[in-house]
Amino acid sequence: MDGNGRWANARGLPRTAGHRAGVERVREAVRTAVEAGIGYLTLFAFSSENWSRPQQEVSDLMGLLRFFIRRDLAELHRENVRIRVIGCRQTIQPDIRALLNEAEDRTRDNTGITLVIAFNYGARDELVRAVRGIAEAVRAGDMDVAAIDEAAIAARIDTAGIPDPDLVIRTSGEQRLSNFLLWQAAYTEFVFMPCLWPDFDRAAFLDALAEYGRRDRRYGAVSAPDLAVGS
Ligand code: FPP
DSSP: OOOHHHHHHHTTOOHHHHHHHHHHHHHHHHHHHHHTTOSEEEEEEEETTGGGSOHHHHHHHHHHHHHHHHHHHHHHHHTTOEEEEESOSTTSOHHHHHHHHHHHHHHTTOOSOEEEEEEEEOHHHHHHHHHHHHHHHHHTTSSOGGGOSHHHHHTTSTTTTSOOOSEEEEOTTOOOOTTSSTTTTTTOEEEEOSSOGGGOOHHHHHHHHHHHHTOOOOTTSOOHHHHHHTO
């Protein structure tokens, strides 16, 4: 959800106004994803690197997450949305941890779209935590080194049970992954949108999905037409 700061700057507003406008786009994005038949929508809300922003901005972002959960949880629950949170839960404020736990607990049995909130998330940090867990299991004698395979790692990262993303959309014209889902994005398609996140409306989301629809995904193999002609 990139570009909130630039959106605010362009209007002579404080950066927080951009983040606030960004939160208002979240519900629309969830609705558009449901309409498009998407099963899992992951939003990168706060990265493990975002702590290095000015203290006031960090505090405003924490406030916005509280606001979002308090205001929208009941409605998301009514709409059958299941919430999952990825990221390091240990190092965030206890009241935010409690809100995130509540959001997951209340919506656990819902059967609609899964909204994955990446909060205090960094892919390298996620992998470090998973590797430590595996090392501890081996040391305790609960796991054999030979049992460490891709499935074992996938089962110990934060997204365990969540399919790898088919598509990552980054707004604001930046073309990098910024420590997002490094393991999971091995075969993901990327669509980079020039618009800033507060302008990322339903039409922009559908444009990104249409671009995805034109991609030929091969997963390291050859495409079906090539196979047919035996080339
Ligand atoms: C990136 O834009 C955006 C963020 C670091 C924060 C996104 C968070 C929210 C919209 C609020 C909380 C989320 C939820 C799910 C309620 P930027 O500030 O880096 O923009 P810039 O590159 O233009 O400065």
